[in-house]
Amino acid sequence: MTSYIIKRLIALIPVIIGVALVVFLIIHLIPGDPAQTMLGERATVEAIEQLRESMGLNEPLYIQFISFFKGLLSGDLGRSVMSNNPVLNEISVRFPATLELSFCAMIFAVGVGIPAGIFAATHQNSFFDNASMLIALVGVSMPIFWLGLMLIWLFAVILGWLPPSSRLSVGVELDYITNILLVDSIIQLNWDAFKDVFSHLILPSVALGTIPLAIIARMTRSSMLEVLKQDYIRTAYSKGLQDRIVVYKHALKNAFIPIITVVGLQFGVLLGGAVLTETIFSWPGLGKYLVDAIYARDFPVVQGGILFFAIAFVLVNLLVDISYAAIDPRIEYK
Amino acid sequence: MNYVKKLSLLLVVALVVVLFSFSVYAQEYGGTFVFGRGGDSVGLDPIQVTDGESFKVTQQVYDTVVMFKPGTTEVIPGLAKDWEVSEDGKTWTFHLREGVEFHDGNPVNAEAIKWNFERWGYEDHPYHIGGEFTYYAYMFQDFPGVIKEVNAVDEYTVEFVLENPQGPFLNNLAMVSFGIASPEAVKKWGEDYFKHPVGSGPFKFVEWKQGDRVVLEANEDYWDGRPYLDKVIFRSIPDNGARYMELRSGSIDMMDYINPEDVQSVEENDDLDLILRPSFNVGYFAMHQDFEPFDNVLVRKAFAHAINKEALIGAFYAGLAEPAKNPLPPSIWGYNDEIEDYPYDLEKAKELLAEAGYPDGFEFDFYYMPVPRPYFPQPKMIAQAVQYYLSEIGVTANLLSYDWGTYLDKYYDDQFQTYILGWTGDNGDPDNFLYVLLDQTQNNCGYESEELHEILIEAQKSVDKEERVALYEEAQEIIHEDVPWVPIAHSTPPLVKKTMVKNYIPNPTSTEKLHRVWLDD
Numbered sequence: 001m002t003s004y005i006i007k008r009l010i011a012l013i014p015v016i017i018g019v020a021l022v023v024f025l026i027i028h029l030i031p032g033d034p035a036q037t038m039l040g041e042r043a044t045v046e047a048i049e050q051l052r053e054s055m056g057l058n059e060p061l062y063i064q065f066i067s068f069f070k071g072l073l074s075g076d077l078g079r080s081v082m083s084n085n086p087v088l089n090e091i092s093v094r095f096p097a098t099l100e101l102s103f104c105a106m107i108f109a110v111g112v113g114i115p116a117g118i119f120a121a122t123h124q125n126s127f128f129d130n131a132s133m134l135i136a137l138v139g140v141s142m143p144i145f146w147l148g149l150m151l152i153w154l155f156a157v158i159l160g161w162l163p164p165s166s167r168l169s170v171g172v173e174l175d176y177i178t179n180i181l182l183v184d185s186i187i188q189l190n191w192d193a194f195k196d197v198f199s200h201l202i203l204p205s206v207a208l209g210t211i212p213l214a215i216i217a218r219m220t221r222s223s224m225l226e227v228l229k230q231d232y233i234r235t236a237y238s239k240g241l242q243d244r245i246v247v248y249k250h251a252l253k254n255a256f257i258p259i260i261t262v263v264g265l266q267f268g269v270l271l272g273g274a275v276l277t278e279t280i281f282s283w284p285g286l287g288k289y290l291v292d293a294i295y296a297r298d299f300p301v302v303q304g305g306i307l308f309f310a311i312a313f314v315l316v317n318l319l320v321d322i323s324y325a326a327i328d329p330r331i332e333y334k
Numbered sequence: 335m336n337y338v339k340k341l342s343l344l345l346v347v348a349l350v351v352v353l354f355s356f357s358v359y360a361q362e363y364g365g366t367f368v369f370g371r372g373g374d375s376v377g378l379d380p381i382q383v384t385d386g387e388s389f390k391v392t393q394q395v396y397d398t399v400v401m402f403k404p405g406t407t408e409v410i411p412g413l414a415k416d417w418e419v420s421e422d423g424k425t426w427t428f429h430l431r432e433g434v435e436f437h438d439g440n441p442v443n444a445e446a447i448k449w450n451f452e453r454w455g456y457e458d459h460p461y462h463i464g465g466e467f468t469y470y471a472y473m474f475q476d477f478p479g480v481i482k483e484v485n486a487v488d489e490y491t492v493e494f495v496l497e498n499p500q501g502p503f504l505n506n507l508a509m510v511s512f513g514i515a516s517p518e519a520v521k522k523w524g525e526d527y528f529k530h531p532v533g534s535g536p537f538k539f540v541e542w543k544q545g546d547r548v549v550l551e552a553n554e555d556y557w558d559g560r561p562y563l564d565k566v567i568f569r570s571i572p573d574n575g576a577r578y579m580e581l582r583s584g585s586i587d588m589m590d591y592i593n594p595e596d597v598q599s600v601e602e603n604d605d606l607d608l609i610l611r612p613s614f615n616v617g618y619f620a621m622h623q624d625f626e627p628f629d630n631v632l633v634r635k636a637f638a639h640a641i642n643k644e645a646l647i648g649a650f651y652a653g654l655a656e657p658a659k660n661p662l663p664p665s666i667w668g669y670n671d672e673i674e675d676y677p678y679d680l681e682k683a684k685e686l687l688a689e690a691g692y693p694d695g696f697e698f699d700f701y702y703m704p705v706p707r708p709y710f711p712q713p714k715m716i717a718q719a720v721q722y723y724l725s726e727i728g729v730t731a732n733l734l735s736y737d738w739g740t741y742l743d744k745y746y747d748d749q750f751q752t753y754i755l756g757w758t759g760d761n762g763d764p765d766n767f768l769y770v771l772l773d774q775t776q777n778n779c780g781y782e783s784e785e786l787h788e789i790l791i792e793a794q795k796s797v798d799k800e801e802r803v804a805l806y807e808e809a810q811e812i813i814h815e816d817v818p819w820v821p822i823a824h825s826t827p828p829l830v831k832k833t834m835v836k837n838y839i840p841n842p843t844s845t846e847k848l849h850r851v852w853l854d855d
Contacts, residue, residue, distance in 0.1 A: 008574055038384060041707075041757055042472060043742050047736020054466055083376045083383075084465050084528060091546050149575050156583045164580045166546060170368055176543065282571040284374070284545025292373075297739070 001327070005108025008318050012311065019310040020303065022071060024065050027302050029269045034058060034081045034297040055081060077304035082296055087304035092285065096179035097167065098285035101277070102270035104201045104211035110263060113213040121228060122247055132217065139214030148207040148280035155203060163200050165282040172196045183237060204281040208274050212266040219262045223255040225324065240318035256327050264320030337745035365853040367564040367835065370577045370586035374545050374570040374852040377528035381454050382465030387508045388843050391548050391568055391843040396513025396533030399428055400504060401697065404846060405764025407666050409504045413442055413514060413534070418442070423721040423797040430490040434557045437538045440746035449517040450482045464525045469511040470755025473761065497690035501802055502763035522736055536561045536849035540811050546570060561849035571737065581606070581830060588831040594652030599832050607831050612665035613824035614842035616658055616767065617709030617756035619720060620819045623750040623780035634817040638676040640727045641820055644855050646719055648713045654828050657822035659766050665842035668764035668806035673814050683727045695728030700751040705738045709756030709825050717754060719725035735819045748778055763805040765794055772813060781818035788845055
């Protein structure tokens with residue numbers, strides 16, 4: 001197992017080089033440049049030239065790539081063209097926010113999606129089954145933008161139960177240490193802040209988790225249905241085992257591989273930053289920041305950010321693969 | 335006058351006095367003011383940034399040598415209490431307020447101001463780092479550009495010697511970009527100074543949670559009196575709809591950029607006020623005279639008659655704009671209000687077209703911007719409406735667009751026959767609109783007028799404001815006759831605040847100091 005993990009980690013290196021090269025080329029080949037977007041209507045030919053020169057954009061492309069790659073090897077992703085802030089610094093502030101939100105959204109999606117899928121499968125064609133699959137269908141096709149605004153409108157404006165957006169209320173004091181605020185408030189034993197942070201997480205997690213929830217519920221149902229038709233399930237029932245044991249011990253464990261795969265993929269997608277959710281809920285995560293950077297042609301930020309995502313995605317996939325072995329003893333990595 | 339009338343007059347006067355004294359004496363100290371805005375600041379070193387969200391904050395933290403009178407682009411004293419200019423317009427001497435300190439306790443004196451200008455203007459200055467100093471090079475035309483030297487004559491007298499007289503110089507100094515920073519703080523933080531701003535403004539920097547909020551607190555020793563507010567928080571809430579819901583739920587006190595469809599619900603809500611920022615921009619339709627038939631002034635005049643500006647504003651600005659008849663917005667001094675706009679008149683337009691030799695119309699390319707800007711909130715729809723208006727007089731416009739970068743590229747390369755674009759002011763000086771946009775050495779619509787050029791250059795060199803006003807009024811008349819563009823609208827960006835927020839006076843320049851704002855709890 002250990003040697004497998006090491007092998008997989010080594011395989012990250014060509015992935016990183018490949019992603020770095022592709023991202024670098026794409027962002028440099030699309031029209032428009034940072035000097036231009038920075039200057040906007042003031043982008044006279046001379047002003048652009050001057051700015052491009054001082055930003056180092058007039059160097060040949062391969063020279064720029066070499067200097068980017070050299071920085072990468074020493075862990076330096078460069079500084080943002082717009083703000084002059086080191087890219088690594090920006091990522092280290094924003095990624096934890098994305099991670100926290102994605103994690104909570106996945107807990108919501110898994111926590112509701114898997115039980116709903118199991119129930120629908122064990123009660124196939126019942127009213128609940130049909131209703132939940134209809135809801136799941138709606139959930140998959142739900143425009144997050146609209147859902148988010150409706151959640152805010154209902155729970156924050158009309159009912160006033162939950163805060164409308166952002167991560168922490170004005171007036172609640174909390175030092176940011178890890179930038180994962182639930183963790184930060186626990187470290188500081190600051191329970192008021194913990195409650196506040198938690199209440200801020202609910203609406204965006206629901207909005208962000210809805211689509212994965214629907215996908216997971218549908219996948220759980222179909223995977224369970226398939227397993228429940230197997231001979232060994234019939235055998236288990238005929239041995240007189242209780243429903244609960246058959247479903248959770250015999251069926252679910254075997255149905256779990258595709259579910260885990262979907263959960264892993266969805267989590268990877270969420271880590272890529274949920275631009276719409278972040279926008280609606282004023283969540284200072286990496287997704288919206290990256291999209292803004294693409295519009296601004298902030299090359300170092302786009303390169304660094306996407307590289308970071310690629311690595312995160314590969315690592316999540318690795319975790320999924322490892323968990324296969326944990327669930328199914330027949331799977332063994334060498 | 336009979337007694338009843340006299341008595342009622344007296345009553346009215348008394349009422350006004352009472353109300354007035356209320357509004358003066360009811361001002362309260364204290365409270366936290368939370369402003370919701372569309373994005374985070376890029377940086378907090380004002381010379382390094384070009385975005386409004388950064389300037390909103392730096393306006394509070396820094397002072398400038400001179401500043402804008404609230405609600406206008408008139409220059410009033412700032413760190414300098416008064417100034418004089420030499421007869422040749424090349425030497426400006428500023429007398430500074432005494433005893434003003436930066437938030438770190440260092441004195442704001444002539445040396446500090448000299449140091450700031452040298453940091454910005456000299457590329458070999460050890461602290462000319464951390465960015466591109468874009469606005470310095472832009473306003474003073476290169477490094478060090480117009481400013482030949484800055485001298486500290488004594489502790490509180492600073493002298494600027496210019497290469498040549500620059501009419502807009504004073505307005506330039508008032509720009510938020512030229513906020514005076516504590517030299518010690520810049521030296522301490524180096525490249526990272528943009529995260530640790532230290533000025534002498536009404537509010538001190540407390541913290542910046544990136545992507546989320548910037549927190550400021552009152553500067554107890556502010557030279558213009560302690561701010562009424564204890565704290566100011568700028569929160570980033572990117573979505574207009576979500577921001578409005580934050581305001582409705584009470585978690586912010588004020589916001590900018592509201593969706594047009596929400597305007598009505600603000601007006602119906604007693605707890606909210608809609609206030610309009612005086613316009614500082616112009617959106618226009620340009621006709622490039624290198625292309626036929628736009629070299630013919632009759633065609634251009636016909637177009638000016640064919641576009642219904644009022645209707646455009648009603649449909650695409652939610653009424654939050656005023657029709658433009660000049661390139662200058664009315665908030666800028668020198669605006670010529672005598673000029674009468676070409677009225678919307680299709681018959682007249684058709685006549686002019688026939689007179690120009692195009693009774694059956696013609697076909698041409700019409701480019702619109704791919705991104706909304708303050709002066710054109712919905713460029714595509716506005717372009718479609720203009721296309722429709724022009725079809726009414728028999729001409730066919732082919733609508734085309736590019737991505738924003740390419741669009742600007744082609745615009746500067748004079749490739750567009752006709753296009754819409756606009757401009758937002760920098761320093762509140764008429765030169766910043768008229769020369770920059772329409773002088774024959776600058777414009778991108780093939781417009782050549784030697785007469786206009788001479789006037790604009792003369793006005794640029796003059797430091798006598800009255801003389802400059804007269805010159806700019808004349809310039810606007812020439813432009814009106816030549817119709818290089820059809821000016822469409824000056825948008826007035828909306829701000830929504832709770833009624834308890836008092837004395838918020840929006841400035842055309844997009845940012846304002848908040849030390850006179852107070853909360854009526």
